[in-house]
Amino acid sequence: MTEQPSLKPERPFFSSGPTAKHKGWSASNLETKAFGRSHRSAVGKARLKYAIDLTRELLGVPDDYLVGIMPGSDTGALECAMWTMLGARPATVAAWESFGNVWIQDAVKQLKLKDLTVLDADYGEIPDLSSIPQDNDVVFTWNGTTSGARIKNTDWLADDREGITINDATSAIFAQEMDWAKLDATTFSWQKVMGGEAQHGMLILSPKAVARIESYDPEWPLPKLFRLKKGDKVNRAIFEGATINTPSLLATEDYILALEWAKSIGGRQAMFERANANAKIVTDWVESTPWLRNMVSDPQQRTNTGVCFVFQGDYYDSLSPEDQAAVPKTIAAKLDELDVGYDFNGYRDAPPSLRIWCGGTVEQEDLRRLLPWIEWAYAELQK
Structure with a gap:
């Protein structure tokens, strides 16, 4: 049983555009x-x-x-x-x-x-x-x-x-x-x-x-x-x-x-480093989660900005195509309602998926806090 996490992201902005403002923005x-x-x-x-x-x-x-x-x-x-x-x-x-x-x-x-x-x-x-x-x-x-x-x-x-x-x-x-x-x-x-x-x-x-x-x-x-x-x-x-x-x-x-x-933080090289570090958090988590798969099979072709991933496994495969399509939408909507993560459902024309923005304006800790909530929301679907 997956327990509901206690910590929420401080800045739950994970949309792929418009993307999150930088920390301290006012x-x-x-x-x-x-x-x-x-x-x-x-x-x-x-x-x-x-x-x-x-x-x-x-x-x-x-x-x-x-x-x-x-x-x-x-x-x-x-x-x-x-x-x-x-x-x-x-x-x-x-x-x-x-x-x-x-x-x-x-x-x-x-x-x-x-x-x-x-x-x-x-x-x-x-x-x-x-x-x-x-x-x-x-x-x-x-x-x-x-x-x-x-x-x-x-x-x-x-x-x-x-x-x-x-x-x-x-x-x-x-x-x-x-x-x-x-x-x-x-x-x-x-x-x-x-x-x-x-x-x-x-x-x-x-x-x-x-x-x-x-x-x-x-x-x-x-x-x-x-x-x-x-x-x-x-x-x-x-x-x-x-x-x-x-x-x-x-x-x-x-x-x-x-x-x-x-x-002020070091220019584009600092932005590259922030995006790389952010994407690694999400990509490593996807790789270690058996019921998820990165939409991009070749690691060298995987982005460091909008990381896209799809669902797999026995529970997901047992669903009808309509119910499969509803899985990411339901998770994204639930976490939006709880102010955990905004606007990270996959693009409307893409395969049913979630898409988490990892560009340089996103903070690593917010990503770390988001991922357990996705695990919890997926477990809730299976009850």
Whole structure:
């Protein structure tokens, strides 16, 4: 018999986006001088530029790359890259979970690319990326947000490849090192690893990506939110704080606060270490729990952010498919009601599962306290 634990997490925030605020976060710590001001005012643009500069510094983005704030979260930034750069040469879109499959649908149904290869794999697996021709443009997701599978490395991308690479890094960045030399358009959103607020995305462009944008005009119309050019050149003001549309300066200040916190604890290396330590706690527990299985079979492909796991064993296997699907939902709902853990049910399109966020804003002790509660909740189901 599993007894109900006595200790609850102090910060029961385990959602994969928006993710937990860092420990000590308080709205009273936000800088307020830009509130109520135009984003085009001197103070508004200065704060947006500061967010861009801090991002560049913390991520180690090369000096000749552009960093800009985009509307529409990671989706807006990633689709902007696809809409403005694809179609110039053959393309491959690789996916192994829900969001990557959205980019496939964009390429097939919306852009209707004429020379397109789709490369996909089931949840928990990664396709053979080495099969992608180096002449092709490629769209891929560095870290599968809804499956917990990440790429091992970028060895499959040649240093001198002709095609451009469009990298959705939203649940990897600030937790995993980016190989900037091989990345031409990298996107992410504030609400993932840094625990910021939603609706703002980041677009990081290499000189090669800038050259593509300036030399190529796609055959489809571009909505205003995707227009990066002014005349025949990239509008560099966008990458200096002059956003395409109105951003939230409140959300901007929240992102800045998270960046300053990350810098204060040691920058991205400290964030990597925190995510690795957090993920090890959850992954080791899954491995030692006979009625659980990591969704990703290859340990080298397991994420250090959104760890996803499914149920197995005699009791679970005896249930109908409908009852199996209800298991993780019931556990997550019960622990939410008890204020033990919020929003850690698996993604709606993924196999029935639980998904615990382990990014750097989460504390190890909170994870240690959560896991016995999952064991207790599962035992309660079997009574």
